[in-house]
Amino acid sequence: MMRASDSSVLFEETDTRHEEMNSTIEAWIDDLVDSVDDAQASAEFQEWLEVQSRFHDYSHRNTLLIKLQYPDATRVAGYRTWQEEFDHHVQEGEQAIWIWAPIITKQCPECENSPSYHEDSDCDYDETPPEEWSRGLVGFKPAPVFDISQTKGEPLPDLETEATGDAGNLVPQLIDAADELGVTVRILPEEEWAHGEARGVCKQRSLIDMQPRVEIRDRENNADLARTLIHEYAHALLHFDVDDETERSKRELEAEAVAYVVGRYCGLDTSGSAFYLAAWESDDPEVVRERLERISRTAEELIDVLEDGSSS
Numbered sequence: 484m485m486r487a488s489d490s491s492v493l494f495e496e497t498d499t500r501h502e503e504m505n506s507t508i509e510a511w512i513d514d515l516v517d518s519v520d521d522a523q524a525s526a527e528f529q530e531w532l533e534v535q536s537r538f539h540d541y542s543h544r545n546t547l548l549i550k551l552q553y554p555d556a557t558r559v560a561g562y563r564t565w566q567e568e569f570d571h572h573v574q575e576g577e578q579a580i581w582i583w584a585p586i587i588t589k590q591c592p593e594c595e596n597s598p599s600y601h602e603d604s605d606c607d608y609d610e611t612p613p614e615e616w617s618r619g620l621v622g623f624k625p626a627p628v629f630d631i632s633q634t635k636g637e638p639l640p641d642l643e644t645e646a647t648g649d650a651g652n653l654v655p656q657l658i659d660a661a662d663e664l665g666v667t668v669r670i671l672p673e674e675e676w677a678h679g680e681a682r683g684v685c686k687q688r689s690l691i692d693m694q695p696r697v698e699i700r701d702r703e704n705n706a707d708l709a710r711t712l713i714h715e716y717a718h719a720l721l722h723f724d725v726d727d728e729t730e731r732s733k734r735e736l737e738a739e740a741v742a743y744v745v746g747r748y749c750g751l752d753t754s755g756s757a758f759y760l761a762a763w764e765s766d767d768p769e770v771v772r773e774r775l776e777r778i779s780r781t782a783e784e785l786i787d788v789l790e791d792g793s794s795s
Contacts, residue, residue, distance in 0.1 A: 501783075504779075504783050504786070505779055505783075508744050508775075508778070508779045508782055508783070509775060509779070511743070511744050511747055512740060512744070512771055512772060512775055512778065512779075513772075515740060515743050515756060515757060515760070515771065516769065516771055516772060518754065518757040519757045519760050519761050521757070522757040522758045522760075522761040523761045527640075527642065527643070527758075528642065528758065528761055530640045531640045531641065531642050531762075534569075534639050534640050535558075537568050537569070538558055538559070538560060539559075539560065539564075541559070541582065544583065545582040545583060548580075548581065548582050548583070549580055549582060549628070552580045552581065553580050553630055553679075554678075554684075555630075555632070555677075555678040555679040555680075555681050555684065556580065556630040556632075556679065557630065557631060557632070557679060557680050557681070558630065558631040558639075559580065559628045559629065559630050559631075560628060560629065560631075561626065561627070561628050561629075562627065562628075562629065565629060565634050565636075569634075569636060569639065570636050570637065571631070571634040571635065571636030571637075572634060572635055572636060573629045573633055573634050574633055574634060574635055577629060577633040579627030579628065579629060580627065580628050580629060580630065581625050581626070581627055581628075582625075582626055582628055583623040583624070583625065583626070584623060584624055584625070584626035585620050585622075585623055586620070586621050586622045586623060586624055587618055587619065587620060587621070588618060588619075588621055589613055589614070589616040589617070589618055589619075590616060590617070590618070590619040590620075590621050591606060591608055591613075591616060592608065592610075592611070592616060592617070593606055593608035594606035594608065595619065595621070596621060597621045597622075598613040598616070600621070601613070630679060631679075631680065632679035632680055642755075642758040642759070642761075642762060643755055643758060644755040644756065644758045644759040644762075645704055645706075645707040645710075645755050646704075646706045646707045646709070646710035646742075646746050646751045646752060646753045646755060646756075647704070647706050647707070647751070647752045647755075648706045648750060648751040648752045649706070649750070650705040650706045650708070650709045650749075650751065653705070653706075653709045653749055653751075653789075654705050654708055654709050654712065656789055656792050657709055657712045657713065657716070657789070658670070658712075659792055660716075660785075660788045660789060660792055661697075663788050663791075663792075664716060664719065664720065664784075664785075664788060665694060665695070665719075666694065666695045666696070666697055666716060666719045667694055667695070667696045667697065668696075668697045668698075668699070668712070669696070669697070669698050669699070670699050670701050670708075671698055671699065671700060671701060672701050673700065673701065673702075676700045678698070678700070681700070682699070682700050682702075682707070682711045683697065683698065683699040683700065683711040683712070683714060683715040684697070684698050684715065685697050685715045685718040685719050685722075685723065686698075687723075695718075695719035695723045697712070697715040697716065697718075697719060699711050699712055699715065706746075706751045706752070709746065709749070709751065710742050710746045710751065710753060710756075711742075713741060713742040713745045713746060713785060714738045714739060714741070714742040715738070716741075716785060717737065717738040717741035717742060717781050717785075718734065718738045720781050720784065720785075721734070721737055721738065721741075721777060721781055722734045722737075722738070732763040733770055733774070735759075735763050736760055736763060736770055736771050736774070737771075737774055737777060737778055737781075739756050739759045739760055740756070740760075740771045740774075740778045741778055741781045741782050741785070742756060743756035744778065744779075744782040745782050745785045745786060745789075748782075748786055749789070
């Protein structure tokens with residue numbers, strides 16, 4: 484049962500409960516968005532950002548290829564890039580992730596073929612010799628890359644996004660809530676974890692059973708274990724039937740905002756969520772405010788389920 488001291492705010496069962504929850508959640512979201520600015524300005528974030536900038540920004544097509552072959556990939560680079568840029572070495576026996584790499588070479592100004600293909604084509608361009616042609620994209624070739632989880636080396640700078648505090652019995656409460664939320668949940672020990680650096684994942688249970696399946700990597704920090712559970716529950720409730728890679732960062736912002744709100748409600752320190760949101764720099768954190776209704780609705784649903792469980 485959730486103790487009163489577990490929660491930083493209690494929403495009484497009154498006619499105005501919904502409005503009070505909305506008002507409090509909106510204020511917390513304002514706090515979160517403001518704290519993202521501070522996180523982005525910190526030395527810790529700038530160091531992390533410098534390392535991230537050395538990773539290649541893959542095209543949408545290659546991103547899909549990576550996800551199809553290695554769904555839990557987080558940071559991907561070529562074999563030599565891992566060695567020369569990051570002093571990491573691909574572990575023996577690891578299978579490459581194959582992407583399409585651009586072929587950049589001199590190309591004919593008219594047919595846009597490389598010199599070798601130009602010779603075999605019907606193009607009769609001869610105004611300038613091939614050695615004077617400009618370089619350009621003439622095609623693509625398969626190229627192998629590897630995820631950081633397939634390498635060994637000194638840890639790269641990372642952001643402290645973990646939640647802290649006394650989680651009490653929050654983890655078992657969240658696990659008990661799975662049935663009511665329509666989610667299957669499993670807490671997996673480190674030796675059984677097969678999702679790289681991810682702390683949790685949400686996926687389809689099976690081809691037959693369309694119920695969301697949440698898997699969480701076990702750890703000693705129960706506060707962060709609870710935060711991760713909430714984050715993945717938010718994905719299950721908001722995004723389970725969505726598969727739009729261009730919206731991924733917005734989905735992460737929504738799920739982490741829900742985790743921040745519910746975690747804060749339960750008395751946890753979820754200030755690390757600011758670093759999590761800052762890391763998704765492709766989107767302005769203001770998106771969180773724009774999606775306040777979805778975030779608030781999902782956070783309220785999770786809070787209600789936890790409260791119902793604590794009173795039963």
